[in-house]
Amino acid sequence: MPRATTVSIDLGAISNNIAVLKTSLGATRFMGVVKADAYGHGAVPVAQHIEGSVDAFAVAFTEEALALRAAGIGKPILILEGPHSAEDVALAAEENLWLALHEHSQVDWCLPRGDALPHLWIKIDTGMHRLGFPAEQLSTVRRSLENAGCARLTLMSHLASAELPESPLSKRQLDRWHEIVSDWPYEMSLSNSAASRLGLAAKDTWGRLGYAMYGGLITGSTSNSALKPAMQFHTTVMALRQVGAGESVGYGGHWTAQRDSVIATLPVGYGDGYPWSAQSGTPVAVNGKKVPLVGRVSMDMVTVDVTDCGSVAIGTPAILWGQNPGVDEVAEACGTIGYELITRMTGRATRRYRK
Numbered sequence: 442m443p444r445a446t447t448v449s450i451d452l453g454a455i456s457n458n459i460a461v462l463k464t465s466l467g468a469t470r471f472m473g474v475v476k477a478d479a480y481g482h483g484a485v486p487v488a489q490h491i492e493g494s495v496d497a498f499a500v501a502f503t504e505e506a507l508a509l510r511a512a513g514i515g516k517p518i519l520i521l522e523g524p525h526s527a528e529d530v531a532l533a534a535e536e537n538l539w540l541a542l543h544e545h546s547q548v549d550w551c552l553p554r555g556d557a558l559p560h561l562w563i564k565i566d567t568g569m570h571r572l573g574f575p576a577e578q579l580s581t582v583r584r585s586l587e588n589a590g591c592a593r594l595t596l597m598s599h600l601a602s603a604e605l606p607e608s609p610l611s612k613r614q615l616d617r618w619h620e621i622v623s624d625w626p627y628e629m630s631l632s633n634s635a636a637s638r639l640g641l642a643a644k645d646t647w648g649r650l651g652y653a654m655y656g657g658l659i660t661g662s663t664s665n666s667a668l669k670p671a672m673q674f675h676t677t678v679m680a681l682r683q684v685g686a687g688e689s690v691g692y693g694g695h696w697t698a699q700r701d702s703v704i705a706t707l708p709v710g711y712g713d714g715y716p717w718s719a720q721s722g723t724p725v726a727v728n729g730k731k732v733p734l735v736g737r738v739s740m741d742m743v744t745v746d747v748t749d750c751g752s753v754a755i756g757t758p759a760i761l762w763g764q765n766p767g768v769d770e771v772a773e774a775c776g777t778i779g780y781e782l783i784t785r786m787t788g789r790a791t792r793r794y795r796k
Contacts, residue, residue, distance in 0.1 A: 445756075446676040446709045448792045449763075450482050452490040454669035458654050459494050461667045465638045466648050472519065472630075474651030475509070476501040481714075481783040482655055482671055485512040486794055492516050497539070499649055503529045506538050519562060519649075522572075523547050534558055541597060543572040548582055555589030562595045562630070565621060568614040569601040576621050595628040595646065596621070603635035615641060657779050658769040672783055673763030674715070674790070677756050678727065680706040681747075690744050691736025696721045704735065705747045707759050712740040714786035715761055716775045719743075723774040726760040728753055 463471060473495040474480075479487040488498060488509055497517040500506050502525065506518045519539040524530045527550040533540050534557040541562040542548055551558060563582055566573030574582055579596075586594060598618055602611050622629050628646035634653035637645075656670035684690060684704050689697045698704075705727060711717040715738060723734040725745050735746045747753045762768040768779040775782070 443791065444676075444708055445679075446707075446713060446790045448786060448790050449673040449675065450486070450792060450794045451669070451671050451673070452487065452794055452796045454656055454671040455482070455487060455491060455654060456494060458656055458668050458671070459491060459650075462634070462637065462648075462650055462653055465640065469632070469637070469645045469648045470496040472497045472499050472647050472649045473654055474499045474649055476505060476521065476651070477784045480651060480655050480657075480780070481786045483792060483794070484509060485514075488512070488514050488516075490796070497647075499651075503532055503538070507532070507536065510536050510538075517560065519560075523564075524550055526550070530554055530558070542582070543574065545582075548585055551591070552585065552589040555586065555591045558591060560593045560595065561586060561591050562597050565596060565598045565618075567598040567600075567617040567621070568610060569599055571599070573598060576617065579621065593627070595630055596625050597630045597647075600631065600633065600636055600641070603633055603639070603641060606636075606639055606641055611641075652780060655783065657783075658767065670763055670767060672768070674709075674761040674786075675763065676707050676709045676759050676761070678705045678747075678753060678759060679708045679742075679755065681753065681755065682706075689736070692739065693737055696736040700748070702746055703748045703750075703753070705732075705745050705753060705757075705759075707743050707745065707761075708741065709761060709790070710739045710741045710743060712787060713790045714782070715743060716777065716782060716785075718777065719771070719775045723771060724766040726765060728757050728759075731766060 475484045475488050475498050478484045499519040499521055502522050506520055521541050523541045524547050530550045534554050537559055539560040541564050543564040564573040600614055602608050630647035632645050632648040634650045637648040656668045658665045682704055684698045684702045686698050686700050709715050717738045719738050721735050724731045727747050727750050730750050732745045732747050732750050736744050762771045768782050772779040772782050
């Protein structure tokens with residue numbers, strides 16, 4: 442009999458979230474970000490399900506794009522890291538892939554194939570200082586690509602703190618962006634999920650939406666309640682035991698019962714992607730009620746205190762994250778972010794889809 446630990450992906454929730462997010466975009470086109478295996482949700486099944494609802498896709502690197510093409514995805518695909526070699530440029534021309542360019546060697550690789558490349562994106566560094574050309578180099582890069590026959594160009598940048606639009610960093614980046622695009626004659630794209638929902642770049646041609654598309658919360662957004670989490674990580678109780686006051690549970694004895702307690706063991710651990718960093722008190726839902734994780738996370742098991750949970754038996758359902766508790770709530774208790782939790786899933790737990 443298969444282990445009960447599974448990851449359920451609700452494709453209908455992703456469709457719902459796209460519809461919600463489109464209300465913030467207006468005429469801005471929707472680019473669905475499916476990098477990192479669609480944030481742990483499965484790039485191919487997600488892309489196949491939403492292809493009719495988005496204008497394009499975005500991935501991190503060429504291999505991710507080729508996997509989508511091999512699965513029959515025909516919509517445009519933007520490669521956010523751009524080409525890592527001249528071979529990547531050749532593949533982009535053959536497979537009708539869009540490339541983001543952020544440094545001069547990439548431009549040099551593109552020039553001989555300029556008229557064969559369908560759409561190039563030029564990334565400008567407005568202050569995140571991770572990737573991108575300095576703004577003063579934009580005119581040179583643009584001129585080189587135009588002269589090579591590149592017919593379609595989009596200017597892009599990325600906000601380091603879009604969730605906090607009033608922060609000094611966001612204000613500096615936005616001011617710099619608006620200055621740069623004031624005389625830019627082509628398409629442009631600044632908005633990620635948070636920037637799109639907060640309306641930070643009203644003139645955008647493209648919104649690049651990832652985390653929110655999967656139901657992740659956006660700090661600073663007043664309409665998170667309209668988004669539905671697409672991933673539910675769940676299992677069932679595999680064992681129950683009485684633990685007396687003063688007894689410890691798990692590796693290292695890091696948690697000690699302060700009272701006589703009922704401890705449930707769940708067949709899930711860091712081997713499945715549940716974070717080892719989760720501290721005692723991290724919420725888990727058992728029988729529909731939040732209970733605290735107790736003791737260290739093991740490779741294959743975790744333990745939770747169900748003393749106050751009512752009737753619990755072997756086989757009782759347990760939710761690691763999903764609707765409640767949400768992945769962002771669990772991530773906060775673990776000292777990390779929801780993005781990391783959903784993208785670090787190992788594939789050991791069976792993934793099941795529903796529409």
